[in-house]
Amino acid sequence: MEALIVENLSVAYDKKxxxxxxxxxxxxxxxxxxxxxxxxxxxxxxxxxxxxxxNKIGKIEILGKAFSPKSLVVGYVPQRNxxxxxxxxxxxxxxxxxxxxxxxxxKRPTKKDRxxxxxxxxxxxxxxxxxxxxxxxSGGQQQRxxxxxxxxxxxxxxxxxxxxxxxxxxxxxxIIDILKNLKAQGKSIFVVHxxxxxxxxxxxYTILLxxxxxxxxxxxxxxxxxxxxxxxxxxxxxxxxxSGEI
Amino acid sequence: MLxxxxxxxxxxxxxxxxxxxxxxxxxxxxxxxxxxxAAAHATLPGIALAFLLTGQKELPVLMIGAALTSALSIYxxxxxxxxxxxxxxxxxxxxxxxxxxxxxxLLTIVNRSPLGNQxxxxxxxxxxxxxxxxxxxxxxxxxxxxxxxxxxxxYKEWKLIIFDPVYAKGIGLxxxxxxxxxxxxxxxxxxxxxxxxxxILISALLIIPxxxxxxxxxxxxxxxxxxxxxxGLAGVAGTFISSLRVGLSTGPIxxxxxxxxxxxxxxxxxxxxxxxxxxxxxxxxxxxx
Amino acid sequence: MMIEFWVIxxxxxxxxxxxxxxxxxxxxxxxxxxxxxxHTVLFGIVMAFIITQSLNGLWMLVGAAMAGILTAYxxxxxxxxxxxxxxxxxxxxxSLFALGVLLITLFAGNIHLDVEHVLMGEISFVPWDKWTFLxxxxxxxxxxxxxxxxxxxxxxxxxxxxxxxxxxxxxxATTIGLPxxxxxxxxxxxxxxxxxxxxDSVGAILVVAMPIGPAATAYLISKxxxxxxxxxxxxxxxSAILGYYVAKWxxxxxxxxxxxxxxxxxxxxxxxxxxxxxxxxxxxxSRGSF
Numbered sequence: 169m170e171a172l173i174v175e176n177l178s179v180a181y182d183k184k185x186x187x188x189x190x191x192x193x194x195x196x197x198x199x200x201x202x203x204x205x206x207x208x209x210x211x212x213x214x215x216x217x218x219x220x221x222x223n224k225i226g227k228i229e230i231l232g233k234a235f236s237p238k239s240l241v242v243g244y245v246p247q248r249n250x251x252x253x254x255x256x257x258x259x260x261x262x263x264x265x266x267x268x269x270x271x272x273x274x275k276r277p278t279k280k281d282r283x284x285x286x287x288x289x290x291x292x293x294x295x296x297x298x299x300x301x302x303x304x305x306s307g308g309q310q311q312r313x314x315x316x317x318x319x320x321x322x323x324x325x326x327x328x329x330x331x332x333x334x335x336x337x338x339x340x341x342x343i344i345d346i347l348k349n350l351k352a353q354g355k356s357i358f359v360v361h362x363x364x365x366x367x368x369x370x371x372x373y374t375i376l377l378x379x380x381x382x383x384x385x386x387x388x389x390x391x392x393x394x395x396x397x398x399x400x401x402x403x404x405x406x407x408x409x410x411s412g413e414i
Numbered sequence: 415m416l417x418x419x420x421x422x423x424x425x426x427x428x429x430x431x432x433x434x435x436x437x438x439x440x441x442x443x444x445x446x447x448x449x450x451x452a453a454a455h456a457t458l459p460g461i462a463l464a465f466l467l468t469g470q471k472e473l474p475v476l477m478i479g480a481a482l483t484s485a486l487s488i489y490x491x492x493x494x495x496x497x498x499x500x501x502x503x504x505x506x507x508x509x510x511x512x513x514x515x516x517x518x519x520l521l522t523i524v525n526r527s528p529l530g531n532q533x534x535x536x537x538x539x540x541x542x543x544x545x546x547x548x549x550x551x552x553x554x555x556x557x558x559x560x561x562x563x564x565x566x567x568x569y570k571e572w573k574l575i576i577f578d579p580v581y582a583k584g585i586g587l588x589x590x591x592x593x594x595x596x597x598x599x600x601x602x603x604x605x606x607x608x609x610x611x612x613x614i615l616i617s618a619l620l621i622i623p624x625x626x627x628x629x630x631x632x633x634x635x636x637x638x639x640x641x642x643x644x645x646g647l648a649g650v651a652g653t654f655i656s657s658l659r660v661g662l663s664t665g666p667i668x669x670x671x672x673x674x675x676x677x678x679x680x681x682x683x684x685x686x687x688x689x690x691x692x693x694x695x696x697x698x699x700x701x702x703x
Numbered sequence: 704m705m706i707e708f709w710v711i712x713x714x715x716x717x718x719x720x721x722x723x724x725x726x727x728x729x730x731x732x733x734x735x736x737x738x739x740x741x742h743t744v745l746f747g748i749v750m751a752f753i754i755t756q757s758l759n760g761l762w763m764l765v766g767a768a769m770a771g772i773l774t775a776y777x778x779x780x781x782x783x784x785x786x787x788x789x790x791x792x793x794x795x796x797x798s799l800f801a802l803g804v805l806l807i808t809l810f811a812g813n814i815h816l817d818v819e820h821v822l823m824g825e826i827s828f829v830p831w832d833k834w835t836f837l838x839x840x841x842x843x844x845x846x847x848x849x850x851x852x853x854x855x856x857x858x859x860x861x862x863x864x865x866x867x868x869x870x871x872x873x874x875x876a877t878t879i880g881l882p883x884x885x886x887x888x889x890x891x892x893x894x895x896x897x898x899x900x901x902x903d904s905v906g907a908i909l910v911v912a913m914p915i916g917p918a919a920t921a922y923l924i925s926k927x928x929x930x931x932x933x934x935x936x937x938x939x940x941x942s943a944i945l946g947y948y949v950a951k952w953x954x955x956x957x958x959x960x961x962x963x964x965x966x967x968x969x970x971x972x973x974x975x976x977x978x979x980x981x982x983x984x985x986x987x988x989s990r991g992s993f
Contacts, residue, residue: 180698218878225699237880244878254499255730255871256925265868269879274861301926321879447789448735498973500729504919507734508969511912515962518906522956540804614742618797625790661808666801673798686785 169232171196171325171356172217174381177226179209179216186212189226190381194358194373196231196324199351201361201370201387204377205400210360211247213377214327218244230325240269243323245314247330253303259313260298263288266320281320288316293342308339315343326350326357333362344370367391420657426551427543427649427668429558430607431619435645436565437603438620439627439638440596443576447624448503449491451617452510454604456487458517458613461538462524473553473609476538480605487513488597514613541612543653543664550609557606561599572596573634611665619645622672629679629686648672709842714947714961716848717901717913718939723855724897725918725939726931727890730870734915735789736775736891739796741898741911743774746803748899753810764847764899771895772888774799844903851893851900858893859932862886867928905958913939916965920972938968 170193177190187209194200202210216224219235228234231241243266266288267281277285289295292312302310311331318326326347332340347357351372358375361367367374367387374391375384376399383395441450457480464479465471487509494505546554565572574582575589583589600620607616623644627637652668681688728737747770751762774795781791832843859866869876869883876883894914901910921934945968946961953960 178698180695215874218874220874220877223695223698237878240879242878244875246872246874250874251872256922256927256931257867257871258927261927262871265864265872265875268864268868268881271864273865276864317875442787442790445787445789447793448738451738451793494973497977498923500919500922501732503732503734504729504915504922507738507911507915508919508966510738511915511962512966512969515912515959515966518956518959519950519953519963520955522959523953526954615797615801617793618801621790621793621797625786625794628786628790663804663808666804669797669801670805673794673801676794676798680781680784688784691784 169196170194170229171198171231172358173227173229173232174217175227177213177216177224177228179212179221179224181223186379187216188380190377192375192381192384194356194375194384196356197351197354198373199347199357199359199371200373200375201359201367202375202377203361203364203367203399204382208378208399210377211329214329214358214360218242218327237269240321241324243318243321243326245311245318245326245328245331248307248311248314248333248335250329251302251310251314253310255302257302258299259294259302259305259309260285260289262302262313263316263320266317269321284322285316285320288319289313291319292316292346306336308335311335311339312342315346319346324355326355328357328359330360330362364396420653422548422551423543423546423657424650424653426546426554426558427610427653427664428646429555429562429649430610431623431645431647431649431668431672432642433558433561433565433645434603434607434616434619435623435627435641435643436562436638437596437600438645439624439634439641440565440572440576441600441620442624442628443634447617447621448506449488450600450604450620452491452506452513453484453488453601454608454613454616455510455517456513457481457484457605457608458538459483459513459520460517462517462520465524466520466527473550477553477605480608481601483513484601484604485598488601537612538608539612539614540663541608541610541615541665543610543656543668546609554606554610557602561603561606564595564599568592568595569635569638611668615665615669618669618672619648622669622676623648626672626676626679629676629683631685644672644675648675709845710957711944711947713842713844713848714905714943714957715940716845716852717905717910717961718917718941718943719936720848720852720855720897721901721910721913722917722921722936722939723852723859723932724894725914725916726921726928726935727866727870728894728914729918729922730928730931731890734919735792736778737894737898737914738911739778739792740771740774740891740895741902742796743770743799743803744895744898744902746770746799746806747773747895748902749803749806749810753806764896767899767902768892768895770799771898772891775888775891844900847900847903851896854896855893858889862889866890905961912962912965913942916962916969917942920965920969923972923976938965938972942968 172192172194174190174192177187178185179187190213202213204210212221215221217228217235235242263285264277264281267277267285271277271281286295286298289298292315294309294312294316297305297309302313305313315331331343347359350357359371361371368391371387373385374387376382376390376395378399382399383390438450441447460479460481460483461476463483464476468475490509491505494500494509495502571587571592574587575592579589603620604616607619611619623641626644627640630640631637648668648671652671653664655671656662656664656667679687684690728734744767747766747768748763750770751766752758755762777795778791781794782788833840836846865881865886869881869886873883897914898910901913905913917938918931918935920938921931925931925934942964943961946964947957949964950957950960
């Protein structure tokens with residue numbers, strides 16, 4: 169079974185083509201990195217998959233079906249800077265939102281939902297912060313709360329938009345351990361990722377993206393200097409000299 | 415048919431439209447269009463207060479009062495956004511409503527005072543372009559010309575502080591002072607305009623021409639030109655149409671003329687018009703791009 | 704005294720109803736849409752009058768609700784075609800308001816729909832215009848406000864968690880299948896209804912103060928959305944009562960003074976909150992220095 173199939177996906181924002189003829193097919197049970205330079209269309213790619221863009225053509229399938237929100241198979245973790253951290257709500261409250269889809273209209277979350285939410289918070293190490301306002305959490309803690317929400321939803325395919333941006337090392341470790349654990353349970357995870365140095369360590373599958381899908385496959389086959397050069401162009405050289413190695 | 419007085423009023427509303435078109439473009443580009451709306455509503459308490467304190471209904475006195483509370487409202491909005499977690503929209507709405515409420519309170523007090531009944535302050539709510547006196551018009555013309563002249567003088571500097579404030583600071587421009595000057599000029603436009611089109615609709619003259627111009631061009635100087643022409647045209651056409659029938663208020667018709675220009679631009683502008691967008695989208699979905 | 708009772712009750716009901724409606728307005732950053740609707744409601748009421756040739760309150764409610772939805776729809780349309788939000792709102796409401804004023808002068812002549820009444824409202828006239836329903840006689844404004852209050856409460860009762868989630872995280876809400884667009888328009892409808900019900904008693908422009916002010920004040924000090932609802936209603940009621948008595952004392956516009964009271968309460972809460980934060984910081988700092 170394929171976790172994600174994208175065929176001939178093109179997206180235009182008015183006059184500008186952002187993605188052109190992207191094709192990829194990823195089997196289930198992988199922890200995949202979506203990487204590419206700034207402005208390569210990574211966020212657009214994610215938005216297109218989550219059905220947020222009106223002006224797109226092509227076919228997208230998740231677990232063999234067109235994306236249907238009601239099925240709750242997709243768990244989404246937004247970019248941290250896309251969230252209004254002044255919103256008056258607590259950590260537990262946010263995680264409980266992961267259960268809303270399971271309750272349907274007109275019904276309130278049950279005791280069982282609370283238990284699941286607490287369990288999810290515990291698994292990200294945030295059990296002591298349940299009643300804390302989200303605005304008073306650190307960047308890493310905020311990211312963990314959102315990951316816990318996705319866990320509480322108990323989805324099959326997860327999409328995370330730059331979960332490691334602006335978080336501390338301990339959080340990064342916690343998050344990647346949880347993601348690896350999800351993978352071990354047979355779930356599929358897609359992560360928009362920036363840091364090339366950690367790709368081989370974290371991800372077993374890699375999608376290289378720049379205006380279209382340039383390559384996708386097992387990380388050890390795809391993550392080669394040649395293919396990265398093709399994706400990043402001149403920008404890679406600069407990064408190489410900065411980091412010393414890839 | 416064109417009586418002497420009408421000709422004066424036409425000139426006045428045209429220059430007002432041009433002035434508002436120019437300053438409106440700058441506030442549009444700073445995404446401050448609705449701040450202008452709040453600042454316009456906030457002139458009301460100033461007008462009433464000026465009358466209550468001085469007992470005069472001379473236009474310059476009222477205009478100074480209007481300018482002070484209007485500027486104060488802009489300051490309050492900035493203050494709330496800086497020092498609280500409220501977002502700009504809530505700050506603008508709150509300040510607008512509270513200032514206007516205080517304005518109505520004071521206006522009611524004015525209307526109950528023996529002198530107040532004839533003060534004509536209520537005219538400021540909807541404007542009275544058609545019945546402006548010679549001296550009202552002289553004030554209007556003078557301030558409109560000053561606004562246009564100052565805008566043209568400061569054009570380069572404002573362009574820089576809007577598009578690249580960091581660079582502007584870098585080359586030693588007094589960014590704060592320039593911004594304050596721009597705000598002052600927007601307040602002046604509002605204060606000049608309220609006697610003609612009223613406190614509720616003056617913001618339309620700041621917003622609509624600029625929004626129309628943006629549909630045609632992305633270059634600042636072309637945008638200013640287009641916005642000024644739209645404003646001027648709306649002023650002239652609106653005043654003229656409303657003079658054709660007794661009882662038509664000028665302000666709303668000027669605004670509707672401006673909206674018509676916006677509507678046409680929205681549909682048919684070659685760059686961002688709906689028609690050309692629709693054609694492009696069709697082409698994209700048939701894979702012709 | 705009965706008359707005073709009805710006036711205060713009307714004010715209090717405006718405070719509660721608007722206080723409820725305002726919470727999600729603030730959280731969804733839609734304050735200026737509410738401001739826009741408060742202007743365009745005029746257009747809806749005039750259209751309702753032109754079509755039905757009556758001043759029946761029910762038709763006005765319908766007209767206003769439709770004008771509210773039209774406003775929200777137009778703003779959305781302009782925004783989705785790339786016009787920046789503030790300009791989209793500004794263009795829409797000034798145009799519709801101008802059209803409303805023009806239609807009044809053309810078709811509605813000198814009837815009750817005079818513009819100043821629409822703008823300022825006159826809450827002190829409320830007790831004289833009564834309706835009898837189920838053999839209970841109350842001022843028309845009180846009936847209307849109660850009706851809208853019931854609608855607002857019912858909306859929250861049914862859709863509270865959906866509104867909260869789609870406000871907080873729109874994209875996530877769509878990925879689990881919440882009907883976000885439908886919710887948006889239902890919410891806009893409740894805002895329009897609230898605006899028109901309050902319009903008759905406190906005036907269309909001043910009605911901006913009541914949804915935005917108390918909820919904005921509550922936003923400063925609330926830790927949860929539920930808490931924000933409670934505070935917002937409290938501040939709404941407090942503004943209404945404070946405004947009434949000060950206006951009576953100064954013999955001036957009651958509605959205007961209620962709006963002013965909204966501002967005063969905001970300022971007081973804001974300063975108290977700042978002071979508390981300052982003291983907390985000092986306490987932490989002095990603890991740190993030991």
